[in-house]
Amino acid sequence: MKCKINRNAAKELKELLAANEAEGKMIRVVVTEMHGDHAHYEITLDTPTEHDEIVKTDKEIDVLLDRREDFLDGVWIQYFYVPQAGFVITNSSKGSHRH
Template structure:
């Protein structure tokens, strides 16, 4: 499975992973709503299950993706500091987005 993150997102995700409650956990991208032709995504700290693939990104952060969830393959996590500050998770190959 594929997952990309931008530099800002890597910085913010690293902050999340450095928190005490993140001990032993990883970043998971998951589907909050599936509308058939597109999905909405969010992220959280979680531990891997047997259905997960641990996807290594080029920014040194590993992301958990549930291999049973087709919409997650090709997901792109971005973080913006201006305008709508926060994470944006999109999947242009499958259709889907989240702004948070």
């Protein structure tokens, strides 16, 4: 499975992982809604399960993706500061998005 992270997202995710409540946990991307040909995503903190693949990114952050969920393969986690601060998770190979 594949996952990309932009530089801003890496900075924000590292801050999330540094928080006390994140101790022993990893970043997970989950599908929150399915709409036929696309999905909506969310970031959570979690621990690996038997169904997960730990995907190493080029930003030194490992991301948990459930191998059973096809819409997770190829997600791109981005963080933008304008027009409003927040994560945008897309998957161009699946025509999916989250704003």
